[in-house]
Each structure stands twice: as C-alpha cells, then as structure tokens.
Amino acid sequence: MIYDLGLMVSIRASVLLARIETTIGKTMNKQNEKVCMNCNRTDEQIPLITLSFKSAPKYICAQCFPVLIHKIHLLADKLPGVEIAPPADH
Numbered sequence: 001m002i003y004d005l006g007l008m009v010s011i012r013a014s015v016l017l018a019r020i021e022t023t024i025g026k027t028m029n030k031q032n033e034k035v036c037m038n039c040n041r042t043d044e045q046i047p048l049i050t051l052s053f054k055s056a057p058k059y060i061c062a063q064c065f066p067v068l069i070h071k072i073h074l075l076a077d078k079l080p081g082v083e084i085a086p087p088a089d090h
C-alpha cells in the first residue's frame, strides 16, 4: 500500500515534469520563431531580412522594409528607444 502510494507520487511528478518541459519547449520555440516585426509573417511564408537592434535580432520582410526606412515611427513600439529622424525636407 505504501509502495503504491510512492509509485503514484513518482508517476504524478514525472507527468508534471513532462508538462513543464513541454511548456518551456513551446516558449522557446516562440522566442526563436522568426516573424516580421511589422506584419508578423514568418520565414515560412515570406523571406525575412535579419536586423540587429541593441544586440537583439529583429526580422522584417521585404514588403515591410520601406516602412523601416521611411516610417520607422510606426515600428517604434517594436524597437524601444529607436532614434526617429524628423521627416526629410524634400
């Protein structure tokens, strides 16, 4: 009886551990997933350009690249602390 209880506890513990590992795995996949910072498309859907900002990798697709160049203020929430140049005087 005591043996059975111990077995049940160890089974429950390993199930719990497996769940924790799955959760960590999912979180890590999400962090490593390359998505366009503007349209959120992945590199499975569209080629992404890798950028570096404050030593962190950022990704943007070719379609959204002009936004980065001409309308960087639209990406300000994705790039905290980015320098926003005033519009050029054409």
Ligand SMILES: [Zn+2]
Pocket: 036, 037, 038, 039, 040, 041, 060, 061, 062, 063, 064
């Ligand atoms: Zn995009």
